[in-house]
Amino acid sequence: MANFNLFLPELLKAEGGYQNKLSDRKGNTNSLGQMVGTKYGISAPVYEAFIKRPPTVADMKNLPLSTAVLIAKKYYWDACNADEIENQSVANLIVDHYFNSGKRMFVKQVLKDRFGAKIKVDSKISRDTIALINASNPEFLHFEKKKPKPNNNATTIVKPSYSHAWDWLVFTNKKAFQR
Incomplete structure (x- = not known):
């Protein structure tokens, strides 16, 4: 923990x-x-x-x-x-x-707006939200591999934006939102 x-x-x-x-x-x-x-x-x-x-x-x-x-x-x-x-x-x-x-809970808004999660958007993280977070692969929240450019064989690693990272986190757990 x-x-x-x-x-x-x-x-x-x-x-x-x-x-x-x-x-x-x-x-x-x-x-x-x-x-x-x-x-x-x-x-x-x-x-x-x-x-x-x-x-x-x-x-x-x-x-x-x-x-x-x-x-x-x-x-x-x-x-x-x-x-x-x-x-x-x-x-x-x-x-x-x-x-x-300013105490905005971005994760709850993304979960609700983009993936239809039945979550009350407020400034608190509920146990249901914690369960979704803990059930997700945390690796992508920090780094994402970008595809190599056509003339460049190097693969770069970049840090994604918060909303992009949470989109991925929820996307990988779609079944949790199909209630």
């Missing part, structure tokens, strides 16, 4: 420390409309929900790593039921997307 402690180094490497970019107004702005930034990937609205008041720039800059880890585990990892996902890399992919997409 996947483990949060194995995901954490990847999260911290990707998210880093404090930032306050104008291009990320949604994540950097508290409920008072003040640009206060993010730290360790924890957005101002999420930190506000955690401390139960609008954070200041000083609050965000001084956000302890231990608090950010607690928030990441509770609001993201646990919200995705990632401990129940058998493959660590798949869990990392799902939680990373959830972390960076």
Whole structure:
């Protein structure tokens, strides 16, 4: 089963420390409309929900790593039921997307729209969704071999987009959607 402690180094490497970019107004702005930034990937609205008041720039800059880890585990990892996902890399992919997409659950929308899965599209992963994820071959979620070009014998390996990867995952499990 996947483990949060194995995901954490990847999260911290990707998210880093404090930032306050104008291009990320949604994540950097508290409920008072003040640009206060993010730290360790924890957005101002999420930190506000955690401390139960609008954070200041000083609050965000001084956000302890231990608090950010607690928030990441509770609001993201646990919200995705990632401990129940058998493959660590798949869990990392799902939680990373959830972390960076404003808690949108892309996998459920793809399962419903493209393959007719009887899944309620919300910000939670149900046990049925986990079962579909665990029943799938995780290898393609990370790498896909492209066919060689006519004048080139080399086969390249590329990382697919999220929706492409989930299309494949569901395509390989069509029977699970024929209820």
